[in-house]
Structure formats: structure tokens, C-alpha cells
């Protein structure tokens with residue numbers, strides 16, 4: 001059974017002029033032990049969602065259940081306050097209490113919170129989590145002397161000590177430097193799996209989401225636009241928003257012509273192409289749709305199998321060095337196509353080149369004109385933002 | 390569940406009591422203004438009729454407003470350049486100036502007033518007698534009984550408060566705003582005029598309006614110097630302190646309502662400018678202070694102006710008081726007088742001081758308890774409860790300073806009489822303490838709101854989601870983190886309560902004499918030497934309190950680390966005393982933002 005279940009969750013914030021619709025009907029079912037990631041651009045409602053589960057925010061409609069017990073129901077005004085919910089939370093700011101030392105930060109909720117544990121039990125529990133997170137040496141340190149990474153671990157220790165049914169984490173890594181972030185991602189996921197702890201992890205960093213999540217829910221403007229495992233979200237985007245938001249993808253307008261089941265044939269500026277239909281809803285013949293392919297999936301001259309279809313020819317217009325290799329922009333039928341290749345390959349500006357879009361890697365999705373696409377172009381937006389901060 | 394609700398309910402209960410007390414002062418005042426002077430429990434318009442038919446109503450109201458404007462003028466003339474020196478220049482003695490401003494808080498306004506009367510009154514002022522030029526010998530050299538003198542004296546007394554109020558605005562001005570102009574090729578001086586001053590403008594105007602209210606309602610100077618022609622506060626006081634017959638509370642109430650309306654309108658303007666000022670404040674993020682500007686030759690002007698203020702506001706009063714306390718009878722300095730110097734007055738004062746000192750201590754403790762506990766609760770409700778009604782609380786507290794001190798006194802006196810049957814507080818120092826606490830509530834709440842907003846909300850939320858109840862979070866997270874602000878507020882309240890003359894004087898029925906009223910009465914009865922000796926003790930004790938309180942918010946008020954360099958005996962003394970409170974302060978500094 002699902003540990004956490006939300007139905008038609010809506011949240012609105014009144015402003016002086018109108019309202020912000022932060023959540024617009026969220027349905028979630030999260031299974032025991034799952035590492036669940038909420039991913040989306042800034043302002044899409046991730047924090048609001050998490051805070052609603054915690055009870056720090058009161059949604060305006062819908063209901064929430066934990067282990068089948070309602071903890072919130074807008075219909076009859078039922079609301080369990082945060083201190084009565086079997087949860088724990090790691091805040092973006094860590095929210096370490098500055099007037100207590102490390103030990104006390106972890107012990108205080110155990111002693112005074114829901115659990116009301118006695119002294120010895122507190123001592124044992126605290127030592128246990130301190131050891132688990134390698135904080136034993138810091139127990140008596142005043143928290144203001146800790147580094148960012150250490151503070152993060154204290155915040156995590158405080159949450160884990162409560163042995164919650166659900167652990168909520170709001171961008172717990174975003175205040176750390178990039179190297180440390182990358183290291184902690186895997187550690188965090190492994191730890192939660194070992195503890196079989198149901199975790200909801202909020203992030204706007206897609207690399208982090210893909211690396212840690214058992215399942216990912218991609219959010220946009222208060223809605224969940226796709227939910228699935230990392231591979232599905234990455235390789236089989238269900239709409240243009242997800243295709244553009246996750247990773248880097250070439251997107252071209254297309255017209256649906258026909259297909260059967262999972263495959264589709266579309267008409268594009270490059271001519272007729274075959275692709276996977278990953279969109280949830282089907283299309284009528286003649287309907288507008290979007291064709292997407294990732295730069296690293298495009299094959300060029302040497303690699304193209306003999307009798308391949310889906311071929312496109314173009315001229316290399318520019319190349320940019322990105323460390324692991326080059327991203328070449330190939331001009332074809334008036335459309336720029338980004339192609340990612342290894343740096344040892346000699347491809348020069350002005351070269352005429354043949355491109356192959358393998359049908360298995362090419363996707364057809366519905367255009368999402370309604371959604372906010374701003375700032376999502378060029379892919380890896382999250383990664384870049386993380387590097388910058 | 391119910392027990393838990395009641396848990397945090399205590400905090401709400403305290404907050405509501407605080408707001409109720411503020412409302413009581415307003416409604417009590419309005420009620421008083423309708424009270425029938427002759428028939429108990431009857432209400433009438435007679436007081437307003439009496440007020441409106443007073444011959445001089447308009448000129449008195451006009452003079453009252455003039456008093457406010459004049460006071461602001463003198464305050465600003467000193468406070469603005471001083472703030473500038475502290476916040477934006479390399480003025481060498483910033484710490485010293487800061488310490489002196491703080492020390493000045495320890496010299497009550499009425500004592501300053503008293504010393505100036507002793508020096509410059511036309512009949513027996515020491516300076517006038519010294520030069521043999523009094524009213525009796527063909528015209529006094531100086532005559533302190535002038536509206537312009539009162540404006541000047543109130544102005545210089547309010548300078549420290551003005552500086553402390555303007556400093557944050559200066560500090561919150563992000564240097565990059567100016568730098569953006571400089572790097573665009575705009576000259577430094579032009580930048581000041583086009584960027585810095587316009588951005589500071591709204592806050593400066595707000596501060597001026599606030600001090601207009603203080604200037605209008607301030608009673609210390611009017612009480613001591615009296616008035617060449619009346620102002621409203623004096624009308625109110627005269628009505629209460631009727632020499633022939635019982636106090637005319639009704640008339641005092643009606644005049645109080647007029648004063649309240651003037652101050653209320655001013656406070657509304659104050660709110661408007663404050664809002665404007667907030668729009669200019671940098672949203673989020675760290676503010677970088679601008680690099681100190683070298684003063685160069687201008688430092689001589691700075692020394693001069695600081696020197697003038699220190700002399701007139703600290704030097705003259707303290708020296709006068711010490712002199713008057715040392716000589717056996719009231720006389721100007723002379724060789725003959727020097728021979729008669731002795732410490733008798735200081736010794737005699739100890740005999741006078743016992744009971745009033747006890748009352749003063751009760752007054753301080755009582756108002757600290759009332760103001761600090763209520764303000765803490767109000768602050769929690771306003772800034773932390775995320776309760777929809779919190780804005781009301783905020784507005785009520787914000788408007789509270791519009792109720793003049795003297796009006797607060799009248800209102801509590803009236804209510805004290807009405808309630809005497811149930812709670813016999815009327816005439817006791819306890820009622821004065823409650824009134825004083827209520828009066829201080831607004832100032833405390835302001836300080837504490839600011840401190841509370843510095844504490845990240847997630848610190849509370851982290852406790853809630855760990856299963857800690859709201860009351861427990863209030864006690865174990867909010868209170869400890871607020872401790873420095875609460876402690877600082879308590880010290881300030883204690884000090885302001887001790888030095889306040891207005892409330893104890895207005896509410897005194899003979900059984901609640903405090904040190905301030907003792908000094909006032911000694912002076913009125915012509916016992917200047919005793920008054921001076923008691924005043925000296927008072928200033929001495931209050932300066933220690935003031936410096937400890939200031940040390941707590943510390944030199945962070947001034948910008949930069951270099952100013953942490955301590956100099957001067959006073960500041961070293963205060964440093965030693967403040968060592969006790971150090972850990973708390975350090976926490977706050979390091980975790981402040």
C-alpha cells in the first residue's frame with residue numbers, strides 16, 4: 001500500500017492583486033521505501049507540495065493520507081498539525097538551532113517531540129545517528145562552528161533520529177559546493193535504501209534527480225507533467241516540457257501522419273521520419289506534434305548502418321568545446337541540429353555531413369504551448385545553475 | 390488536542406492583554422473626555438464645550454505644533470550629520486561619539502531642563518547673576534523662558550534617539566547602488582545628491598515626523614521651564630494638578646483627545662513614509678556597506694559640531710548639577726564660593742532618597758515585566774504565528790506611539806478610579822508601572838519584531854515537523870534566540886522608566902513618589918542643592934544601565950570592524966559590565982542574518 005497518497009491537491013496563495021495558484025490538482029502515490037524525487041523549475045510548487053505534506057502549509061483543496069489514515073482533508077476541514085504527523089524534514093537552510101550544540105539539536109525533538117523518549121533512549125538514538133553519519137567527533141560542538149556540509153549532515157541526522165514514516169527533503173544539497181553535492185547524492189540514496197526509508201526529495205537539479213530517484217515526478221506550474229523512473233523520464237518524455245527540461249534535446253515541429261502503437265511517422269522540415277510515440281495521448285493524422293532527439297543519440301557518417309532510414313544531410317555551422325567533447329551545430333533544411341561527439345573526431349566548420357536519427361531514440365511528443373518554457377532552452381539548466389551557485 | 394491549543398493559547402492571551410492595554414489608553418482617554426466633572430458616572434459634552442470656548446485654543450494648538458517643528462529642526466541639525474559621520478566617514482572618534490550619544494540617554498530631559506533653568510533664568514540664573522545682569526538689574530542677559538529655548542533644548546536631548554533611528558537606514562543602503570553610479574562616470578558628490586540622499590529621504594522624513602510627535606508630547610521641559618504662553622500638554626497637566634479643587638480629568642481628557650489627534654495624524658504620515666522607505670530597501674541578500682569616505686579638512690567641522698553638541702547637552706548640565714550640588718546654597722562660581730564647597734548635599738540626599746528609590750525600583754521592575762512579556766507575545770503573534778489577524782495586532786501596536794505619554798497617564802488615572810472598587814490600584818506605584826509598561830510596549834515590540842524577523846522561520850518549522858508542540862517551540866527555540874533582544878529591551882525599558890517624569894508626575898497622588906518626582910519637587914520647592922545631588926546619583930546609575938544596554942546591540946550599529954576598537958573610560962567600564970551578557974550577543978552577531 002502506498003505510504004503517502006494525495007488526491008486533487010490544490011494550493012492558492014492570496015496576493016494583494018489576485019492569487020498564486022501554486023498547486024493545481026496533484027495526485028501522488030508513494031510506496032514504502034521509495035526514493036521519490038519532485039523535480040521542476042523554480043516556482044513550480046515543489047516546496048509548497050512538500051510543506052503541504054509536512055503540514056506547514058494548508059492546501060485549499062484535496063486530501064492527503066499517510067498509511068491510509070487521512071492527515072488532511074479540505075472537504076471537512078480535517079487537519080493534523082505538523083507535530084502530529086509521522087514525518088521528518090530537512091530544510092534547505094538546514095534550520096539548525098544555533099543556540100544548541102550538535103547533540104542537543106538531535107536530542108531536543110526526541111525528548112520534547114512526538115516520541116517523548118526518556119534520557120537513555122535519547123542518548124542511544126543520538127549516538128546511533130551520529131555514528132551512522134560520521135558525526136561522532138562533533139557531538140559537543142556548537143553548531144555555529146560547523147561547515148556547510150557538516151550542518152547538512154546534522155540536519156539529516158536530526159531527521160533520521162526521528163525514524164519517520166516519510167522523510168521530506170527540500171533541496172538539501174543546494175547550499176553545498178558542486179563536488180560535494182555529487183558525492184552526497186549517491187551516499188544519500190544508498191543510506192535511505194539501506195534504512196528502507198520512504199523519502200521525498202525536492203530539487204530543481206535534474207542531474208541530482210536522475211541519479212538519486214527511484215521515481216521522478218516532473219512538475220510545472222503546479223502540475224505533475226510526468227511521473228516515472230529516471231530512464232523513462234529521460235528517454236521517453238511524454239510532452240515537450242519534459243523533453244526540453246530534462247537534459248539537452250533537439251526539438252523540431254512536425255506533423256503527425258500515422259503509426260501503429262508505439263511508433264509514429266511524422267513529416268518534418270527534413271522530410272518524413274520514423275520515431276517512437278512517447279506522448280500519452282495519440283494524434284489524429286495531420287495534427288501538430290514535436291519531434292525530439294538528443295544530441296548524443298544522433299549518428300554521423302561513419303557509424304550509420306547500411307540500409308538506415310531517417311537520414312538528414314547538413315553543413316556544420318559551428319562547434320563548441322564542452323570538455324567531454326564537442327557540440328556541433330549542423331545546419332540542415334534551415335534548422336539547427338545539435339550533435340554531440342567525441343573530441344578526437346575531426347569535424348570542421350563547413351563540412352557537409354550526413355546525420356542519422358535512430359528511430360528508437362527519436363521521440364514524438366505533444367507540444368505544450370500552455371506551459372512556461374522560459375529558461376529551459378539549451379538543456380542542463382539545473383546543472384549549470386548548480387555550478388553557478 | 391485541547392490541552393495543546395491552550396498551550397500556545399497562553400502566548401495569545403498575553404498578546405491580547407497587551408493590545409487591550411493599548412486600546413485602553415485610547416478608549417480611556419476618549420471616555421475621560423466625556424466624563425462629567427461633577428456627577429460621577431455621567432457623561433457629557435461639557436468638557437469639549439469648555440475646551441472649544443477657551444480663548445486661546447487656536448494659538449495654543451498652533452504653538453504646540455510650532456514646538457514640534459522647532460524640536461525636529463534642532464534634532465535634525467545635529468542628528469543627521471552625526472549619523473553621516475558614524476555610517477559613512479572615516480571620522481576618527483566614531484566609537485567615542487557613539488559612547489557619548491549613549492551616555493546622553495542617561496541624562497533625563499527634565500534634569501537637562503533643570504540645569505538650564507538654573508543657569509539662564511532671568512531672575513536668578515547663575516550666568517545672569519555672574520554678569521550681574523538679571524531682570525532686577527536692567528534686563529537679563531539670557532532668558533530661558535522662550536519657546537525657542539524649549540525647542541532647542543528638546544532638540545538636543547532627542548539627538549541620540551534620532552541617530553539610533555537613522556543609522557539602520559544608512560547601514561541598509563547598499564553600496565553597489567552608489568558604485569553603479571560612480572562606474573557610470575557620475576562624480577562622487579553628484580552621486581550623493583542624486584542617489585544617496587533621495588534613497589535616504591523617506592526614512593529621514595519618517596524619523597522627523599516621529600520626532601515631531603515626541604516634541605509635541607514631551608513634558609519634561611514644559612514642566613520645568615513652564616511656558617511663555619501655553620501648549621496643550623501644559624493645559625492637560627494644569628487641569629490634573631488643579632491647585633484649587635479636585636483634578637479636572639474631563640477637561641484634561643478633552644485636551645488629550647486634541648493632542649492625540651495631532652499625533653495620530655502625524656503617525657499616519659510616518660507610516661506612509663516608512664512604507665516608501667521599505668520599498669527602497671534591498672530585498673533579501675546581503676547589503677554591503679560603502680567604504681568610509683575620508684573627511685579630510687572637513688574633520689575640523691566635524692569636531693566642532695560634535696563639540697558643540699557635547700557641550701550643550703552633556704557638559705553644561707553635568708557641570709551645573711555638580712556645581713550646584715557642591716555649594717551650600719544656590720550661587721554662581723566665585724573664589725568665595727570655592728571655599729564653601731562640600732559634600733553635604735550628597736550626604737543629605739541619601740536621607741531623602743529611600744522611599745522614592747524603592748518606588749522607582751518597583752516602577753522599573755513592574756514596567757519591565759509588563760512591557761517585555763507582553764511585547765514578546767505580541768511579536769510572536771505578529772511575526773511568527775502566521776495568523777490572519779496578526780496584521781491587526783501589528784497596526785494597533787504601530788499606532789500606539791500616537792498616544793502621548795501624558796494622555797496615557799490621564800487615561801490610566803481615570804480607569805484606575807473607575808476600577809478602584811474591584812482592583813484598588815489607583816494611587817499606587819503599581820498602576821504607574823502598568824501605565825509605563827503599556828507606554829513602552831510599542832517601542833519594545835518594534836525592537837523585537839526586527840529581531841524576530843532576523844531569525845529564520847525554518848528554525849521554528851524544523852521543531853514543528855519533528856513533533857515539537859508550538860508552546861514548547863516558543864519556549865525552547867524562540868525565546869532563547871530572542872534572549873538578546875528581550876534583555877536589551879528590558880534594560881532600555883528599565884532605564885526609560887526610571888528617568889521618566891511625566892507618568893509619575895501625572896499619576897502621583899502622594900503615595901507613589903519616585904526619584905524623578907522627588908527631584909522635580911525639590912526643585913519646585915527651591916531646594917536646588919538637594920535636587921542636584923539626587924540628580925547626580927540618578928545620572929550616574931543610569932549611565933551604567935545605558936552603556937550596558939548599548940553594548941549589547943554593540944558596535945554593530947556602527948559599520949566596520951575597526952570601530953570595535955574600544956577607547957575611553959566609559960566604554961571600557963561598560964565593556965567590563967557587559968562581559969556577562971557576551972555569549973548571547975556573540976551568538977546574535979554571528980547568526981544574525
Ligand SMILES: Nc1ncnc2c1ncn2[C@@H]1O[C@H](COP(=O)(O)OP(=O)(O)OP(=O)(O)O)[C@@H](O)[C@H]1O
Pocket residue numbers: 013014020021022040041042043044045046047048049204
Ligand atoms: N507564502 C506564499 N505567499 C504567496 N505566494 C507564495 C507563497 N509561497 C509560495 N508562493 C508562490 O507559489 C509558487 C510556488 O512556490 P514554491 O516555493 O512552491 O516553488 P518551488 O518550486 O519550491 O521553487 P524554488 O525551486 O525556487 O524553491 C510560486 O509562484 C511562489 O511565488
Ligand SMILES: [Mg+2]
Pocket residue numbers: 046047048
Ligand atoms: Mg523551493
